[in-house]
Each structure stands twice: as C-alpha cells, then as structure tokens.
Amino acid sequence: MLWNMILLAFKELKRNVMRTVLTILGIVIGVAAVIVMVTVGEGATAQVRQQIASMGSNLLMVTPGKRMGPGQSTAQTPFKQADAQAIYREITSVAATAPVSVKSIKAIFGNQNWSTQVTGADNQYWLTSNRTIAAGRAFTDHELKSGAAVAVIGETVKEKLFDGQDPIGQKIRLEDVSCEVIGVLEDKGQNTMGQDQDDLAVIPLATFQRRISGSQDVGMIMISVQDGASTEKAKADIERLLRERRHISASDEDNFNVMDMKEISKMLTGTTQLLTALLSAVAAVSLLVGGIGIMNIMLVSVTERTREIGIRLAIGALEGEVLAQFLVEAVALSSLGGILGIVLALIGSLAISKIMNVPFILNLSIVAIAFLFSAGVGVVFGYFPARKAARLDPIEALRHE
Numbered sequence: 001m002l003w004n005m006i007l008l009a010f011k012e013l014k015r016n017v018m019r020t021v022l023t024i025l026g027i028v029i030g031v032a033a034v035i036v037m038v039t040v041g042e043g044a045t046a047q048v049r050q051q052i053a054s055m056g057s058n059l060l061m062v063t064p065g066k067r068m069g070p071g072q073s074t075a076q077t078p079f080k081q082a083d084a085q086a087i088y089r090e091i092t093s094v095a096a097t098a099p100v101s102v103k104s105i106k107a108i109f110g111n112q113n114w115s116t117q118v119t120g121a122d123n124q125y126w127l128t129s130n131r132t133i134a135a136g137r138a139f140t141d142h143e144l145k146s147g148a149a150v151a152v153i154g155e156t157v158k159e160k161l162f163d164g165q166d167p168i169g170q171k172i173r174l175e176d177v178s179c180e181v182i183g184v185l186e187d188k189g190q191n192t193m194g195q196d197q198d199d200l201a202v203i204p205l206a207t208f209q210r211r212i213s214g215s216q217d218v219g220m221i222m223i224s225v226q227d228g229a230s231t232e233k234a235k236a237d238i239e240r241l242l243r244e245r246r247h248i249s250a251s252d253e254d255n256f257n258v259m260d261m262k263e264i265s266k267m268l269t270g271t272t273q274l275l276t277a278l279l280s281a282v283a284a285v286s287l288l289v290g291g292i293g294i295m296n297i298m299l300v301s302v303t304e305r306t307r308e309i310g311i312r313l314a315i316g317a318l319e320g321e322v323l324a325q326f327l328v329e330a331v332a333l334s335s336l337g338g339i340l341g342i343v344l345a346l347i348g349s350l351a352i353s354k355i356m357n358v359p360f361i362l363n364l365s366i367v368a369i370a371f372l373f374s375a376g377v378g379v380v381f382g383y384f385p386a387r388k389a390a391r392l393d394p395i396e397a398l399r400h401e
Contacts, residue, residue, distance in 0.1 A: 023297045024337030026290025027377065031341025031370045032348060033283030038366045039349040041276025043358035045269050058225040059128060059261040060235055077255050078217035083245060087221065091237045093229035098124040099218040101208050107157060107201060108173040114160040117200045118174055120208020128222035136168045136183030139204050147206035152183035154198035177211045179203060231260050287373060291381035294333050298326060298385035323390035330382020331375055338374030342367055
C-alpha cells in the first residue's frame with residue numbers, strides 16, 4: 001500500500017518537472033546551507049584549536065601593562081631578564097621561561113630587503129614557542145652571553161631574501177647590525193589571527209638589547225608549564241611572585257597581564273561555535289520558506305486534481321487514504337530536496353574548505369538532522385493541503401471542472 005503511494009507520488013511529481021524543481025529549491029538551499037555552515041564552522045574551530053596547540057598548549061605569556069578597555073592600558077613597567085629567571089627558579093611547575101623582546105626591522109641581503117619581526121631571545125624560546133630548527137643550529141652559550149651577531153630566520157624571510165639559496169653562513173643586515181644566519185626555523189604557517197608565524201628573525205637577547213633596543217628591558221616573558229601541571233595554578237603563582245617583585249600593594253591592580261593559551265583557545269573556539277550556530281539558524285530559515293512553497297504547490301495540486309479526488313472517494317477510497325497520498329507526495333518533495341541539498345552541501349563544503357584552507361570535518365549527525373528536518377517540513381506543511389483534499393465532498397468534487 002505504502003509502496004504504491006510512493007510510486008504514485010513520484011509519478012505525479014514527474015508530470016510537471018519544472019514545477020517540482022522550483023518547489024524543492026528552497027529545501028535544497030536550506031539543507032545545503034545548514035550543512036555547509038556547520039561543516040565549515042567545525043573545520044574552522046578545529047583549525048583554531050590546532051593553531052593554538054602549535055603555539056604550545058601549556059604556554060603562558062606575561063606582558064607589561066594591564067588592559068583597561070579598547071585602546072587603553074595602564075602605564076607599562078617593563079620586565080627585566082631577572083624576572084624570567086626568578087619565575088623559573090621559584091615556580092616549581094614551570095618547565096622553561098624565555099624573556100623576549102620584539103621589534104619590526106627591515107632585513108637586507110644583497111639587493112633584497114624585507115620588513116620582518118626581529119625577536120631577541122635565548123634558547124628557551126624554542127621550547128616555550130614550540131618551534132623547531134629545521135636547518136642549522138641554535139645559539140651557543142658563548143653567543144648568548146657575548147651578544148654575538150647571529151640569527152635564526154623563519155621560512156618567509158628565507159624565501160624573501162635568499163630566493164632558493166642556502167642562507168646558512170650568509171650575512172644579513174638588521175638595521176645597522178650585520179648578522180650571520182646560523183639556522184632556519186621549521187615552517188608553521190599563519191596563526192589564528194592571520195599573522196605569518198614564519199616572518200621573523202631570532203637573535204640573542206643580549207644582541208637585541210645592546211645593538212637594537214639600547215636597554216635591558218624585556219618586552220614579554222614566555223613560560224612553558226610542565227606537562228600534567230595546572231596552568232591555572234601556575235598562573236596564580238606567577239601573578240603572586242610578580243606582584244612581590246614589582247612591589248604592588250594589596251589595594252593596587254596588577255601592572256602586568258598573564259595570558260593562558262588555553263583560555264584564549266576556549267574563547268576563540270566559543271566565538272567560532274557561536275557564529276556557526278547563528279549562521280546555521282539563519283540558513284535554516286530557508287527551510288521554512290521551502291516548506292511554505294511546498295504547501296502552496298500542494299494546495300494548487302489539490303485544486304487541479306479535485307475531480308480525480310472526487311472519483312477516488314466515490315469508488316470507495318477512505319479519507320485517510322487520500323490524506324496519506326497527499327502527505328506522501330509532500331514528504332517525497334521535501335525528502336528529494338533534502339537528498340539534493342546533502343549532495344550540494346558535500347560538494348560546497350569541500351570547495352569552501354579548500355578555499356579557506358580549513359580541515360573538512362563532516363558531521364554525519366548534522367546531515368541526518370538536516371534530512372529528517374526537511375522530511376518533517378514536508379509532513380508539517382503538507383498536512384493542511386492533504387487534509388483539505390481528504391475532506392472534499394465527493395459530489396462537489398465530481399462536478400468540479
């Protein structure tokens with residue numbers, strides 16, 4: 001019985017292919033939009049987590065100045081190298097600390113020049129920033145203490161300055177400092193903010209302080225917490241220690257800020273998921289629009305087939321059978337739209353993921369939900385036209401022209 005109804009439903013849909021296509025278009029677009037938004041959103045969320053993890057999941061960053069609001073901050077009292085040493089010495093859960101200073105400088109090699117970020121740091125920087133030297137070597141203790149003019153460069157600087165040449169042993173100029181390239185960092189790509197993590201040159205902190213900044217100030221302290229240790233506790237211990245070292249009274253606010261990468265990851269992930277949910281909700285509205293289109297066409301179909309309905313009722317068809325027939329047609333319309341929407345969504349999600357360079361993560365549950373929702377739209381919006389058809393007076397229906 002049900003199979004016959006399904007065959008009759010598709011036979012009826014084939015009678016006017018163009019009208020069928022236009023009717024299900026809203027369902028197709030709605031289902032496709034919801035799946036694409038969720039799939040791309042989950043891919044973006046996974047990318048955020050991956051990029052944060054690449055920076056070090058146990059990473060804490062201590063910066064001078066307390067953020068007060070948009071564009072405002074307290075007066076910044078810079079750190080000293082001794083602050084980083086004190087944190088490493090007194091906080092037992094800390095695995096490594098790296099005092100870091102940064103300045104944007106033009107790097108020059110031969111006829112090539114490129115504005116890059118020059119970072120002054122020691123060898124603890126590789127651990128705290130989760131960086132690996134792909135070629136060459138790190139700084140020696142003598143180079144760190146004497147402030148030698150040596151540099152480890154990122155892949156972007158290598159490409160911009162050396163154009164395929166081997167940079168190891170070559171001399172580059174950073175402002176007035178001529179540095180020998182002793183290493184090249186492994187490629188890391190862009191971070192969550194769209195910044196190129198490979199556009200940098202790392203030199204010994206002593207070299208940076210003596211020949212570039214001209215002071216002993218440290219712009220930031222990067223801290224790696226031991227595996228298994230609580231970053232929340234480490235953060236609290238660091239804040240307590242720095243308050244003591246910076247002589248901040250109990251009534252005063254911190255004049256520094258300790259950022260936990262896990263907190264940043266949660267914030268960015270939550271924002272991405274919220275945006276995905278909002279966009280998916282907007283996309284789902286088109287499913288309702290598609291449902292209204294199905295109801296409209298089914299009402300037209302009832303009017304066109306009034307005489308046919310009258311004949312069926314006159315020869316003994318029950319109201320429930322007529323109701324079921326029109327409901328099946330409505331569900332067939334919406335389900336067909338759902339299937340086409342899923343196919344379109346898979347193609348669109350793959351294309352957008354490649355364009356945006358985010359992972360393609362297919363959530364089968366959202367595919368099933370979208371399809372079931374599209375079928376449910378057929379039931380809900382097809383019920384009223386089906387009920388109208390089932391309640392037609394056979395005599396009046398037979399007289400209908």
